[in-house]
Amino acid sequence: MAIKKVRSHISPNEALLFERSSPGKKAYQLPNLDVPAVDPHAALGSQNVRAEIAGFPEVSEVEAIRHFTRLSTWNYAIDHGMYPLGSCTMKYNPRVNELVARIEGLAWAHPYQPESLSQGVMKVMAHLESALLEITGMDAITLQPAAGAHGELTGILLIRALLQQRGNPRKKILIPDSAHGTNPATAAIAGYVVENIRSDEHGLLDLAALERSVTEDVAGLMVTNPNTLGVFESRIIEAAEVLHRKGALLYMDGANMNALVGIARPGDFGVDVMHLNLHKTFSTPHGGGGPGGGPVAVKKHLEPFLPVPRLKRDGDLWAYDYDRPLSIGKVKAFYGNFGVLVRALAYILAHGGNGLRAATMDAVLNANYIRKKLEPFFDLPYTLPNMHEVVFSDDRQARQGVRTGDIAKRLIDYGFHPYTVSFPLIVRGAMMIEPTETEGTLELDLFIDAMISIAKEIETEPEMVKTAPHSTRTSRVDEVKAARKPILKWTSPK
C-alpha cells in the first residue's frame, strides 16, 4: 500500500549542547556597565559566592540557532499535519495570537504596576471573562488557574469551601471510570477520597449507580461532558438533580467543551462548577506540553469562594477586589497565565459567536466522517452517536497480535501523529481519534486511507506493523530501560 503523505528526507544529527560546548565561546552581548563594578565577594560575602557553574554550556550564536533548529526538525507538529490525539484537541494555532501576545504594553506589563497603568490588561481579562460566561452560561469566573488540572483543583476547593460553610465539607468525590487521570488525582490533592462509579453498557453515567452512591458523605461528582468516548451525557440534568437533592455538587471537566460551544451551555444543564482548557477549545498552542490556561466558571452560590483578587468596576476604571472573606485564597501568584488569556481572547474575537458555533459543527462533522469511513475496518464498542471524537477498539486487530500502540506507531510512517492510545480505560485497546474542526477533507481522507491501509497490512504483514515506525530517525524507544536505571541529566564522560 502506497504511503501518500510523506517520503523521507535527510535529518541532521545534533549533539547535546554540553557536547558541542567549548571554553570561551559566547552567544551573548551585554551592554557596557554604566555604573562602577562591584566585587561579589565584598558585596555578598565569600561564602555566598559560587565558583564557576560547572558543566554549563558555552556555544556561539550560530551554533545555538543551529542546535535548536536541528532539534526542532525531530518533532511532529500541527503545522506538519493532522494531530488526531483524542481529548487533546490539537487544532490549528492562529499566528496572529502569537503576535498580539507580544505587543509591548501587554508582554512587558508588570503584575504590580499601578492599576491606573494596567487598565488595558484588566480590560482584556474582563472582556475574556464576559465572553467565557456567555459561552458557558455560568455566573462568575476566575482566570487564575494555570491549566486544566489546576482548574480542577480550584473547582474542587470551591466545592469544599461551600460545603464547609454549610457545616460539613464531606468526604468523597465520585468519578466515572471513563474519567481523565487528573480527576482522581485532583480530588485526592483537595483532601477527598475518590469513589469510582462504573459506566453503563452504553459508556454513559449510570443513573441508578449514581443514585446509590450519592450519600451524605459525597461532596460532588466530576464528570466530563461530552465524556471521553465523545458521547454527550444525555441524562446530565437528571444526574445534577440526584446530586443536588442530596446537597452534593456537579463538577464538569470542560476538556471536551469544543463539542458544545454555541450548541449547549453547562450553565443550562445543572453544572455548578467547571473548568475550561484554553489550550484545547480556544486554540492556545500546546507548546510541547504547555503553557495552558484553566479558567473556572461557577454558578452564583460558589462565587463568594473564588480566588482573590476579583476584577471589579470602580467608576470608569477596573480595579481589584481583595476583600473577599470567603475566598479559597490564591491558587497561583498574580492573576493567571495572562499571555495565554490574550491568545484565547484573540481566538474568540476572530470567530465571533457564529464562528465559534460553526467551529463546533465542523469538529463534530469531521469526527463523524472518520467514524463512518473507519467503522467497516475497526471495532466500535460503544455505538451511541458521537460528537467531536470517536473511540475504536483494537479487538479485531488484536487477533493478529497487533495492538493499538502498534497501529499508532505505524501511523507515524504514514506521516501522521498517532491518536490517543489505550484511553479511555473502559475501552479495550482504545484508539481515540479527534480530528478537530481545522482539518479539511484532503487531510482527513489521507488519514482515513492510512488507517485502512494499516488495517490491511495487519492481515498480511502483522510483524511489520508491530515493529513500526520504520521511517523515523529514531526507531522504537526502550522506555523500560529508561525507567529501570534513570539517566535524568547529562554527565561528562570524563
Added chain:
Amino acid sequence: MLEACGVESPEDLFAHLPEAVKLKQPLQLPPGISEYEIVDYFRRRGDENANGYASFLGAGVYAHYRPVLVDTVVARGEFLTSYTPYQAEISQGTLTTIFEFQTMICQLTGMDVANASMYDGSTGLAEAALMAARLTSKGGLLVARSVHPEYQEVLHTYAKNQGMPITDFGYDPETGAADLDDLEHKLNDLTAAVILQSPNFFGVVEDVKRAAGIAHRRGALLVMGFTEAVSLGILEPPQADIVAGELQSFAISPSYGGPYAGIIATREKFARQMPGRLVGETTDTHGNRAFCLTLATREQHIRREKATSNICTNQALIALMATVFMSVYGKQGLRELAEQNLAKAHYLAGKLKRRFSGPFFNEFVVSTGGRSPDEINRALLEKKIIGGLPLGRFYPELSDAMLLCATEMSRRYEMDKLAGIF
C-alpha cells in the same frame, strides 16, 4: 461529507441531544473580526498600560533583556504546535531540549534531578512542600515570613486541605534575613519542611546552609525557593533538600504575571516522590541515543488518585525559552549578567537609605522616611518612573518601606532621577 455521514445538515448531528440542554438562541457575542482588527484591538489595550515608563519593580517578576534568539526558537511551529512528547519517536526535539533543561537546572542548583517544569514558582513551592510531607511522613510546615507573600498564600491554599498546619517564622528587623533562632524555637518533630527563599522577598541572601542544619536535626527537610533565577549565576548553589523556583528571569516576558515556568529540583534519593514530568535517556532499537518521558508511574495518567501530583499540562514552551536563554548566556554570560545586576542594584542602593543590612543581589528595601511609599511613587510617576512595591500591603510593620529592583536594563540616569525624588 454530509452525505457520507448520512445527514442533510450539520445540525442533524446534534439531533440526539436532549431538547432541554440545547441553546435556543445564538451566542450573544459580536461577529468575528479580521486579523487587522484583532491586532488593532490589542495594540489599543497595550497603549492603555504603562508604556514608556522606567520601572524599578521586582518582587518576583524581573525586567531582564530577552535575547532575540529566544523568540526565534520558540516561534518555530515544530516546538510551538506540538503536544506533550508521549510519542518519543516523533518528539525527540522537545525531549532533547527538556533533557538539556533538566541538566542545566541541576548544574545551576547543585541538585541531582530537576523536573521538566511546574506552572510557576508559587505552585512549585507548594508542590515541593507536599513532596516533603510525603518524604517525611509528617505534615507540619514552617515558612519564613521573608518568602514571597503571594507564594505563602498559595502554600496555604494547597496545604490547608491536606491537614498540613503552617506556622511562620520571622525575619531579623536589622538584617532582613530569616530569623533562624525563631526557626529553631518553633521547629518540632512534626515539622515536615522548613521553607525559605533566597534571595528572599526583601532581596536579602539567606543562610540556607545553617537553616538546613537546623531543619535536619529534627528530621525536617529544607525547601528553598527562589524568584530571581539570575542570582544563581553568582550565588553558591543552595544546600537544600528540595529547590523550588521561578525561571521568569530567564527570557520570559513579565506578561502581567504569566505564563512563567517553575521548577523543582532535588537529590537523587527523593526523585521518585517528585511531581511533574521527567525525561530520561535511553536507546532506540538500533542502539541510538534517544530520550523519553520516564518514571511515569508517579503521574496522574497512570497512578490516578495515588499520583504525586495532579499536574498534566505544564510549561514546556516557557521552559524552552529558559533553555535557549541559558544556552545563549552560557557559563560566562550568566555570571557577567549576574555581576551587572549586582552592580546596578548596589549603585542605586548607595544613593538611598536601605532598611536592612543583609547582603543583597538586585533587590533591596528602602525606608521612605516622612513620606509614604505611595506619595513617593506618585511623584515618580510624574517623571515617567514606576517606583518600588510598597510593602505595607503584605507587611503592616513595613508600611513606610518599599522594595526596589535594578537589573542590567536599569539606566544610570534613570536611577539618578529616581534617587533625586527620595
